[in-house]
Amino acid sequence: xxxxxxxxxxxGGLAGTTAALAAAASxxxxxxxxxxxxxxxxxxASGLIDILGYAPGDDANAPxxxxxxxxxxxxxxxPYERVGSQAVRDxxxxxxxxxxxxYAGGHTDANALVPTHGGTVKPTARYPVSTAEGLASxxxxxxxxxxxxxxxxxxxxxxxxxxxxxxxxxxxGVTLSFPGIVRDDAKVTRYAxxxxxxxxxxxxxxxxxxxxxxxxxVESYLEDEPRVGFPAVLGDEHADEVRNVLSDELGxxxxxxxxxxxxxxxxxxxxxxxxxxxDAGVRVTSGVPVVEYETxxxxxxxxxxxxxxxxxxxxxxxxxxxxxxxxxxGGLVGKGIESDRxxxxxxxxxxxxxxxxxxxxxxxDDAFGEQPFAAFxxxxxxxxxxxxxxxxPEFENLRAAGSVLGGxxxxxxxxxxxxxxATGYVAGTRAGEEATR
Amino acid sequence: xxxxxxxxxxxxxxxxxxxxQVFPEAEEMDLRPGADDCYKCSTCDTNCPVAKVDDEFxxxxxxxxxxxxxxxQDDHDIDDSVMKCSNCMRCDSACPSEVPxxxxxxxxRGEYVEENMSKFSREYVRNRMxxxxxxxxxxxxxxxxxxxxxxxxxxTQWLGEKTLGITSERELPEFATETFREWWAKRGGAxxxxxxxxxxxxxxxxxxxxxxxxxxxxxRVYEHFGYEIVVPEQSCSGTPMFANGMLEDARRAAETNVxxxxxxxxxxxxxxxxxxxxxxxxxxxxxxxxxxxxxEDVASNTWDAIEYLRVHEDLRAELEGTSVxxxxxxxxxxxxCHSRNQGLDGQTIAVLDAIDGIDAHDVxxxxxxxxxxxxxxxENYETSMKIGEEMFEHMENSNAETGLTECPTxxxxxxxxxxxxxxxxxxxxxxxxxxxxxxGVEPKRKEE
Numbered sequence: 041x042x043x044x045x046x047x048x049x050x051x052g053g054l055a056g057t058t059a060a061l062a063a064a065a066s067x068x069x070x071x072x073x074x075x076x077x078x079x080x081x082x083x084x085a086s087g088l089i090d091i092l093g094y095a096p097g098d099d100a101n102a103p104x105x106x107x108x109x110x111x112x113x114x115x116x117x118x119p120y121e122r123v124g125s126q127a128v129r130d131x132x133x134x135x136x137x138x139x140x141x142x143y144a145g146g147h148t149d150a151n152a153l154v155p156t157h158g159g160t161v162k163p164t165a166r167y168p169v170s171t172a173e174g175l176a177s178x179x180x181x182x183x184x185x186x187x188x189x190x191x192x193x194x195x196x197x198x199x200x201x202x203x204x205x206x207x208x209x210x211x212x213g214v215t216l217s218f219p220g221i222v223r224d225d226a227k228v229t230r231y232a233x234x235x236x237x238x239x240x241x242x243x244x245x246x247x248x249x250x251x252x253x254x255x256x257x258v259e260s261y262l263e264d265e266p267r268v269g270f271p272a273v274l275g276d277e278h279a280d281e282v283r284n285v286l287s288d289e290l291g292x293x294x295x296x297x298x299x300x301x302x303x304x305x306x307x308x309x310x311x312x313x314x315x316x317x318x319d320a321g322v323r324v325t326s327g328v329p330v331v332e333y334e335t336x337x338x339x340x341x342x343x344x345x346x347x348x349x350x351x352x353x354x355x356x357x358x359x360x361x362x363x364x365x366x367x368x369x370g371g372l373v374g375k376g377i378e379s380d381r382x383x384x385x386x387x388x389x390x391x392x393x394x395x396x397x398x399x400x401x402x403x404x405d406d407a408f409g410e411q412p413f414a415a416f417x418x419x420x421x422x423x424x425x426x427x428x429x430x431x432x433p434e435f436e437n438l439r440a441a442g443s444v445l446g447g448x449x450x451x452x453x454x455x456x457x458x459x460x461x462a463t464g465y466v467a468g469t470r471a472g473e474e475a476t477r
Numbered sequence: 478x479x480x481x482x483x484x485x486x487x488x489x490x491x492x493x494x495x496x497x498q499v500f501p502e503a504e505e506m507d508l509r510p511g512a513d514d515c516y517k518c519s520t521c522d523t524n525c526p527v528a529k530v531d532d533e534f535x536x537x538x539x540x541x542x543x544x545x546x547x548x549x550q551d552d553h554d555i556d557d558s559v560m561k562c563s564n565c566m567r568c569d570s571a572c573p574s575e576v577p578x579x580x581x582x583x584x585x586r587g588e589y590v591e592e593n594m595s596k597f598s599r600e601y602v603r604n605r606m607x608x609x610x611x612x613x614x615x616x617x618x619x620x621x622x623x624x625x626x627x628x629x630x631x632x633t634q635w636l637g638e639k640t641l642g643i644t645s646e647r648e649l650p651e652f653a654t655e656t657f658r659e660w661w662a663k664r665g666g667a668x669x670x671x672x673x674x675x676x677x678x679x680x681x682x683x684x685x686x687x688x689x690x691x692x693x694x695x696x697r698v699y700e701h702f703g704y705e706i707v708v709p710e711q712s713c714s715g716t717p718m719f720a721n722g723m724l725e726d727a728r729r730a731a732e733t734n735v736x737x738x739x740x741x742x743x744x745x746x747x748x749x750x751x752x753x754x755x756x757x758x759x760x761x762x763x764x765x766x767x768x769x770x771x772x773e774d775v776a777s778n779t780w781d782a783i784e785y786l787r788v789h790e791d792l793r794a795e796l797e798g799t800s801v802x803x804x805x806x807x808x809x810x811x812x813x814c815h816s817r818n819q820g821l822d823g824q825t826i827a828v829l830d831a832i833d834g835i836d837a838h839d840v841x842x843x844x845x846x847x848x849x850x851x852x853x854x855x856e857n858y859e860t861s862m863k864i865g866e867e868m869f870e871h872m873e874n875s876n877a878e879t880g881l882t883e884c885p886t887x888x889x890x891x892x893x894x895x896x897x898x899x900x901x902x903x904x905x906x907x908x909x910x911x912x913x914x915x916x917g918v919e920p921k922r923k924e925e
Contacts, residue, residue, distance in 0.1 A: 043787060078573045083520050220532070227522045227536055229529040237866070277867070302523040318839065323827050327570040328820030353820055354760035355777030358788055375573065 045073040046475035048362030052076025055442025055460035056368035057313040062468030064320040067476040077329040086298035087305025089166035093454025103163040117447040131465035159201025174295035183265040184213040193271040219253035231273035272296040364471035371443030391426040417446025439467035515542035521568035526844035530863040537568035541581035555589040563848035564720035565814040580765040590722030607850040608721040611713035621652040644858040657689035671705040677741035681755040683885035694907035709737040714755040739771030748779040753816035796831035799909040807877035808837040813884035840871035847890035869894040
């Protein structure tokens with residue numbers, strides 16, 4: 041027999057976890073399961089929650105001050121247009137509940153500007169509290185600290201980039217060696233663990249805890265800057281505590297700068313979402329892929345229903361049945377959308393992905409131009425059911441959320457997290473309601 | 478799972494066709510497709526419990542695809558850091574690109590031990606002993622009381638550390654006074670016969686020699702559901718051998734297991750394992766490393782004991798309304814890495830939820846740190862305990878005072894770090910479905 045649930049969410053990233061949580065919230069008695077294969081691309085993500093940083097097709101390329109203002113003008117077919125701007129607000133409020141005091145930015149509709157590891161600024165709607173003291177709109181002078189063994193963040197370079205980008209403050213960068221790290225290629229988790237557990241490390245002046253050793257190393261470089269920014273490796277499980285200790289002992293505000301993959305703020309967000317799933321009673325099956333599906337004939341002309349999907353557990357095929365399904369397997373990076381030389385496809389349900397027949401039309405020569413491939417994905421109706429080439433729902437009980445959807449370019453718009461939240465929220469809520477009706 | 482090309486002896490065509498060997502026989506695994514798939518996102522590195530606590534360990538990305546490329550040049554030996562990998566295999570499920578990391582680690586370790594480690598070194602002898610626990614266990618279990626007494630002596634432990642490098646911090650596991658196989662023979666084997674519900678039980682070494690109560694629980698639970706149980710001849714699953722680079726030992730063990738289990742499958746049985754590392758080994762490592770006849774067959778017909786019941790029986794309905802004694806009140810559950818990799822981490826909590834009065838609390842996703850033989854080595858003991866720290870903390874913060882897991886060595890580490898008593902999920906199911914300690918209970922249903 042199959043493993044039975046009311047709502048089955050496929051995919052464990054921001055869209056999938058939001059969908060599962062929304063389904064559990066909209067239907068209290070519903071049994072909700074989330075099946076996820078490889079670890080989500082949240083580990084590659086900055087941990088910032090952006091709604092819309094730049095208007096699509098805007099050549100002026102100025103960051104949007106109020107993303108909600110711009111939502112009304114989005115083209116037909118954009119995921120935000122599908123769900124409507126109220127749903128975006130509801131989804132953000134839903135996220136704020138889950139994030140609790142771990143995220144800031146909820147006091148205003150306006151975008152915040154968060155410095156990135158390259159010294160640019162990113163317009164974003166919500167940001168981890170660890171980055172809060174570093175906002176680029178804050179005029180206080182800033183010291184950036186980088187580490188010799190962490191080449192992804194060059195503090196002096198980032199500081200000069202920030203100034204060149206017009207940040208309203210003076211920024212200075214220094215590079216130190218991180219106490220306790222000898223390897224040139226130490227993992228970000230190693231830095232975090234040293235600080236989390238305040239492990240004993242050897243320094244020039246004897247053995248001491250890693251936190252104190254770091255403070256001592258930074259102190260001598262600090263002039264009169266009231267805030268210091270570090271790459272985002274300041275602890276994992278006990279990140280708040282680490283930051284507070286550093287801040288107290290240095291006597292200045294301490295903040296983190298989001299880093300490229302693999303990213304601790306992304307991991308911390310992932311952790312928080314999975315804790316929320318556990319609290320909400322959502323069952324999680326991870327490490328195994330959904331490989332195919334079986335339909336049952338609909339009893340009238342309502343189209344096909346998915347009866348169950350098959351999970352491949354090292355060769356054993358385990359049927360999982362839900363009443364409603366949400367597909368949140370990601371885009372080209374997360375491999376929810378696949379491409380080869382012939383075609384672009386969605387591998388589980390083989391849903392329709394519109395694309396030019398000639399693959400030379402999938403891209404344009406200008407690397408920073410509007411790339412068609414960036415917007416490849418499923419086309420949904422307003423219920424977020426993927427549509428076939430004739431504009432009919434592929435399955436009556438399948439909805440899709442997150443970057444498996446097409447019609448938007450999250451990298452150019454800076455809208456990835458927002459679309460995942462809004463569509464995950466809507467798809468999950470509808471699926472929960474439908475399953476328990 | 479694996480992207481690697483397996484050397485294959487299969488030849489197409491009919492009997493008359495005699496192919497001429499044009500190319501030399503492929504004797505080595507070609508891991509290049511896997512290495513090419515690595516795009517250096519480093520997600521594997523963030524999942525590595527060893528790299529997190531040990532600055533000297535370069536992590537799975539280096540041990541796998543990078544080292545594989547390096548040693549294409551003949552002037553590069555395998556880096557000795559590969560012996561610091563604990564074979565938790567977390568990197569496998571982390572990789573978004575399906576790079577066969579643990580397969581690369583296993584082959585690299587095998588090559589390192591074969592070519593760079595002296596067969597007369599203390600390390601080699603110690604590792605070989607630990608890896609081949611299965612061949613020492615029969616002796617100890619012949620005189621279990623003496624063996625337990627001798628191994629419990631501090632002089633023995635001191636000697637173990639000084640002469641062999643086996644940490645004296647741990648207490649060696651006790652041997653049962655009666656092995657599972659002895660019990661099974663004494664009771665006269667299967668007590669349920671069935672044409673269409675049949676399982677072949679792969680009990681593994683630990684539940685045979687050390688915790689036969691787990692194996693007995695499996696028997697009682699499966700007979701309760703009307704299954705005929707066969708207990709084929711079997712050798713060690715090979716897990717400790719892979720982890721120590723003893724690929725030849727593992728190959729011998731696997732050959733026996735594949736032969737016996739494939740025969741049982743032929744007779745209509747599915748293979749069931751109660752230890753998550755055993756099932757992982759049969760399902761993933763065998764097809765990655767070996768190509769005996771029937772390897773794939775065994776892999777795709779092997780199941781975790783509880784997973785099988787969930788899919789083939791209405792386990793939830795059967796458990797609904799059952800309850801267990803007070804000793805099974807609250808549990809701090811730890812999902813072993815090798816069960817996590819099989820997508821089984823949420824299973825135990827979901828199943829036990831149906832039983833009245835049980836509160837099973839998941840203690841989070843950290844590795845226990847012992848990883849089979851890894852934490853027994855003197856040089857790894859400290860690392861092993863550092864990795865386990867997070868789990869110990871979470872266990873102590875939960876209300877429970879009993880631990881729960883499906884892996885024998887995780888269970889040792891849980892007990893070692895917290896002093897808690899540790900149970901196996903099958904023991905809880907046994908208590909709920911047939912009553913605890915019900916030796917010789919009549920099965921409720923019998924297939925005609």
